[in-house]
Amino acid sequence: MNMTQRTRNTIVGYLFLTPSLIGYVVFLAFPIVFSLIISFTNWDLISGLKNIKFVGFDNFIKMYRDVNVTKALKNNIIFAVTTVPMTIFIALFFAVLLNNKIYCKRMFRLFYFIPYITSITAVSVVWLAMFNPSSGPINTILRSIGVAKPPAWISSPHTALLSIIIVSIWMGIGFCMVLYLAALQNIPVSYYEAAELDGTTELGKFIHITLPLLSSTTFMLFITRLITSFEVFGIISVMTGGGPVKSTTVLVYEIYIQSFQYYKFGYASAIAWLLFFIIFTVTVLQWVGQKKWVHE
Secondary structure: OOHHHHHHHHHHHHHHHHHHHHHHHHHHHHHHHHHHHHOOEOOOOOOOHHHOOEOOOHHHHHHHHOHHHHHHHHHHHHHHHHHHHHHHHHHHHHHHHHHOOOOOHHHHHHHHHHHHHOOHHHHHHHHHHHOOOOOOHHHHHHHHOOOOOOOOHHHOOOOHHHHHHHHHHHHHHHHHHHHHHHHHOOOOHHHHHHHHHOOOOHHHHHHHHHHHHOHHHHHHHHHHHHHHHHOOOHHHHHHOOOOOOOOOOOHHHHHHHHHHOOOOHHHHHHHHHHHHHHHHHHHHHHHHHHHHOOOO
16 A cells, blocks of 8 residues: 555545544533633623633632532532442342342343433432422331331431432442443353352352452442542432532532522632542542452
8 A cells, every 4th residue: 555545544534533523622622621721710601701800729719618619529428438339239239139040030130220221300300209208108108117207308408418319329220230240141150160169158159259250340330430429410400409408519519500500600610620630539549449459
């Protein structure tokens, strides 16, 4: 192949890539760079680009003194440290259960996966009805078994975040379970047969064979669920609107409030970059630490 043909092929290749590159620049690269620039400004969008006022690090200084941001960060941490491990643990339990010979295995797999592919809005509306303090089925059942004062759930600042956590775990189990099932089916049966010959119990086989060989899947799920937990928005927007009394406001929802309610786009961008830094730092630490517990 001569140089001319190579050049022609290269040009054709770049022409095919052009639509994707344009989409990447317009919808991803430019917004990221622009958000970093306006995080150092006091800009409200309405006044236009001509009225952008650079304020240096004032937005970041204000952010660390803002009780709303502090509350949102605290809620986010609570949400992450509860939903991520609980979702993974429950998904692993059901995956191991469904990987054995049980009746209606495919039906149960479908039932567990449906919440993950269902519209967040639809799921949130259903759970709103279930968590209704006065007439919801959950409190109706609790009263029927003798609970005199059942929780107010989303109506109380003490239990609203717990309600969101329950719904998030319920929605995430199906996806994690399907991946665990795929990983379990790739474990050679010969490993378990050799363990049986050595007299290993079922618990021993699970601890010494199953868990180590699932560690790469667990690591991937942990990273993806952790990032998802810091990006939660839809459930909170529909079910609680960040309330009551900011008890369910997380960083993404605070960004939404600052930008689309108060039109403080510069301040909202600063919070967004705080969120990016948190996710990036935690991901890097986990990526470095995986060498100590992920089986290769």
